[in-house]
Amino acid sequence: MVFSIRQRGNVFLVLAVCLLVLGICVPFGGHDLQRTIQIALALLALLYGLSVNHGPWLDRPAAIGLALVIALGMISSGLAHQPLWAFTEVSLFISCGLIAVAFAAVRREGGERLDRVLILIVVLLCLVKSAQYLYAGMLAFTSGQRLLDPDLLLSGFSNKRFYGQFQTFTLPLLALPLLLPTLSRPVRAAVLALLCVWWLIAISGGTRGTWLGLGTAGVLLAALGPGGRRWVAWQLAAAGGGLLLYWLLFTGLAGYLGIELSSGASDRLTTSLSGRGPIWWQAWHMIVERPWLGFGPMQFADIPNVIAAHPHQAILQWASEWGVPSTLVVIALAWRGGWATLGVLRERGLSTQRVDLLRLCLFAALVAALVQSMVDGVIVMPISQLWLALVVGWLLALHPRVPGGAALPMVAGIWTVLSVVAVGLLIFVAARDVPHITQAQQRYINATHNHLQPRFWAQGVIALPRP
Template sequence: MDAAWTGRTKIWLVLTLLITAVMVFGHGLGGHTLQRLGQVVVAGTAVVFLFCCRTSYAVVLVDRPALLACGSVLLAGIVSSLYAHQPLWALTEIALLAASCCCAEAFAYTRRTSGVSADRLLLLFVVFICVFKSFDFLTLAFHSFVSGTGKLDTGGLLSGFSNKRFYGQFQTFTLPLLALPLLLSTTKRSAHVWTFLLLSLWWLIAVAGGTRGTWLGMGVAACGLFICGHSGRRWITWQVLAVLAGVALYWLLFSVLAGYLGMEVSNAASERLTTTLSDRGPLWQQAGEMIREHPWLGFGPMHFADIHNPIAAHPHQAILQWASEWGIPSTLLVMGLVGRGLWATFILIRERSTSDEPTDLLRLCLFASLIGALTQSMVDGVIVMPYSQLWLSLVVGWLMGIHVWKGEPTKPNAFIHWSWMGLSTAAVLFLVYVVIRDFPHLDERNKLYQQQYGGHFQPRFWTQGVIAIKPE
């Protein structure tokens, strides 16, 4: 690739990473609404970037069966939207899916064209943002210890997200990636020490946050990597050591030091060591009833939020959410696509389990990140929250960009490429329309929800994501 294309690729990637970082910087800055706006901006830049790279249709990212399955899912979603109670909101969800796929394609194309330089930049970004958030956590903890109030709320130490569970989703994506420098034989000893310290601090924050979905996701990822061979077991070893260090740091800070200073600690990790479903039971029951009532096409994308309940605007379970909103056939297609991609990656990792090549070790860490996130999506809204959707696009696109094909599949032709680009452009423009339509009136919309239903906000597209209209 010539220098001009490489320059455009780097400009887009750096701009995207800057936007992604800003979405969680500062206190009160990284809320759900800002993250949704940032996601739309990133999707818009991805479309422009892919339009500029007119030869991108020659880059093989998916094979023909995957293209057919994706097209079938899209068609089923459109038909479901046309029969939905609120078609515009259903189409908004489809547009969001198309925009996320476009972001994944842009990341994959960037990796294919820029090579290992893109890997280094993306890994540096992951390290940078985790260092920033770790410093932010420690700074807030220090202020709490010296404030003289005698009270310390561990939940207040997690900034940048409207809910600490969303912070946990972000950690599920990044914890596996932080172990990569520890696996590389080329990493200097001093870098090993600093990386392990960062990974331990990141686990400390995970302990303080108490997101059980993160622990579940990382546990399943560890089980998956255990059968991936030697490199997978090395990854597990470093993660276990970092977990022990993180737990020890938590005990020293919030038990020993807080006890010595006579401080009262609220939202302690021990208070969240439960096996309850945390109100997910009624949500899963509602999703099940929706599936039984409309098994083929579902109620329409985003339409779990069209049936108000006092708990949440999504069922906190990815399969139930998709089946209740898109229908069972679409769900089976999506599960088949995901399973096929995971299996292909697993086979590749197994074949190269003794390799010390940076790309092979990166694939292992990305695989763990994706397994962890998909597992957490079984109990949490990973496929709903804007920042998690963006990271899912990044991880999937990164994996696609470094995938090694057994046999080169049939390349999509120009018609398929430009049809997809037209659809992606329409999706982003529709999302821009939704933002222009709703953003100036979000406060009024929130107040109206409080008047009609009361209770807490339930995030979906916006912070208040319930789209149900209470009858007069």
Template sequence: MLSTAKNHAFFFFCSAILFICAGTFELSGHDFQRLAQFVIGVLSVLTLYWYSVKGLNTSVFKLGIKAAFLCILMGGILSSLAAHQPLWAFTELSVLLLCSAIASAFAQQRLIHGVQLDRLFIGFVVFICTIKTLQFLSATVAAFLTSTSTLDTDLLLEGFSNKRFYGQFQTFTLPLLALPLLLVPARRSIKAAIFILLSLWWMIAITGGTRGTWLGMAAAVIVAFCLGRAGRNWAGWQLAAASAGLLLFLLLFSLLPAWLGIEISNFAGERLNTSLSARERLWQQAWTMIQERPLLGFGPMHFADIWNPVGAHPHQAILQWASEWGVPSTLCVAGMAGYGLVVTGLLLRKKAHSQEPVDLMRLCLFASLVGALTQAMVDGVIVMPYSQLWLAIIVGWLLALHERQIPAVSSNCVLDRMWLACLLLAAGLILYTILRDFPHLEDLRQQSGQSFGGPFLPRFWLQGIIAHPPE
């Protein structure tokens, strides 16, 4: 047991941080999750440095992918230098580098420790979803037992600054929860318990009313269904659990309240519409920015440098990247993402009849990534710190599981040290930003409220607007 804890210390530390900042304790919300992202990023850099010293670092990228990433990095540096507020632009670039470090560290961990780490990871996902489900159910029971005549479902979703951020977390975890249901050796009692948990997790996703989660999971189910037998089994379990979750939702938040004479506020059924929720204004601003500066964009994070009352980011990943980093950088990112998705999809088709845990794990991770990328087309998945953490972990794990024609080889020592130096600089800049802002966040929020008014618009911090107040 002690040996296992020592070998997986990085994983256990990161899991503990993810658990704490998901709202189980007081340290939750956007700003604390940004701190958690920084801590996990620093742990990842230290882990990569340790592997480099021990000669354990392995390269998981092909030369073409490395070249594309270098182009993105150089484009980001040029865009940041030309930005209105270079310090904020380099801060956003540093967040990207730390996310890359997190993905690399988890990939290295999986390559070294193998299938045992898969079991620990899925066990952690089951654990954190169970805790969040119990938290939701206890809040629901407490709400029904009070004498109030109105029940606000938004108040049942604890631990996140916005229920959409909760929905993003569910988009990552719903696909992963189905893995034990696909494993043939799993006992029937375990499968029954997991199906109940998955159904309840779906009920919470429906109650939250986050349409991006519904859209992302719909896309994941459709794509998985096209990937052969294993994908169809996964899609079948998800549809069954979603149906059970919908029935539970109708029972708890429609039939029971009607019988008790309780009015439901923020009912999820009201979200069944085609409204863009003012996203069209954000998309129009992003499109205007792209037209004005197509090559380098306005600079990373600089959508938030042009104030609007709706959002500090466009709620659309492609428009955000193009308006801030430029069209060439966007094409590089889209090319890398598309290549990874196609290659992984083809591998899943090839392994469609496999019952090996590693192949089923790859399927669930792929579905999670498809769902998240789909949601990123209408939501801030690539902006929110907790979602960025999960995205980095999912990508890193998929990289580690990918089959290669030749084994992963040790990375070049000089390039390895240069990469670590970049990561240390990125961590240092984010640390500077935290030390500068975090003790004064409340004052900064009040100043922003006096200057601009309106609600908080999250970006790096919960109040993410970086535009200077009008004279």
């Protein structure tokens, strides 16, 4: 049976959604499962890409910039202390681009109907996670225990900050139905209630990077016209509702039942770096020592420290591992893409069309995530990488078609070869490590008496043991 291009896109989208739901919603999920799902999704994107002709997505300057980043990454990886892990990180970068292109192709082929599908997926994911949170809260309040840790109510992620990163992407998108003028009042009220609960979880989780990212996105969107200001108004209303729910549950009800909180959201209202200072200094010293090509992708994890296998700061991470020139190219590409999207948003600031409002929400999610990446590992964690690829891919599909995109005829062939090699390497690493991953993590904990430090896997330190 021969599938049309649209049918192939639908199959890819259905399988991608199933994988996302599995990685986010299963209570026993975590970093390693999510990384495995990311590799599976990259394989799906590769197969989909090989079966259709996507057409040009980048203009000549962007294509040259991307090629330069990959070339510099390859050279840096070849010179790294552990080249295989370095090439694995480059493969992750390529696979994220592959997934973004696949989502862009699916959206462009499927049209505006897929915008409704995307928002429905976001609503369902947030609904499931909210139900899990409220159910866990009900069990905690009725258990008879006198001490409650709100962090234990979060499930599906290895760390509450990873949960917060997922919320950074979904909070902006969940507000889209509230911006649509045709939405009925009952549906609007239901979506607002869900957004309030989603903010309750964001507040109780205490991820300051999420608060910072959403606040920065709000300031920017407020200057982009009526649609942006309405988005800010709905987010402020929902955040206020979430704060009220937090007070009712964790102050009012907890106090009435005589339950004490082991940690509260107010404890996170500090300016402390939460241990980031030493790892930022480590990244800075790496930059000073090897500014041109860095130590190699993922090689921050090759220098053990007691805090983390990545510096929790995107620019410092990229510069210390890939080199300063590569970092400048990546910043230039991100700025160029963001500025182009900002221009479209300004042009259509008065529009109430679904596609323009979705572009606004996607841009808010992207801005919030990039801001959070300045203090958190957004570019490291598998679910965050997947959502970053999805948001970028969808924005790419919504952008006006690129003029002169076919100016480099060899790009498509080279990209295909790179994609096949990258996904093949990721599958090799997964097949090598997954069967023994639990034992390896236990050996690491027994040897170091330390916590797991996620990078590629949940135990992300790649430094070779001393003989």
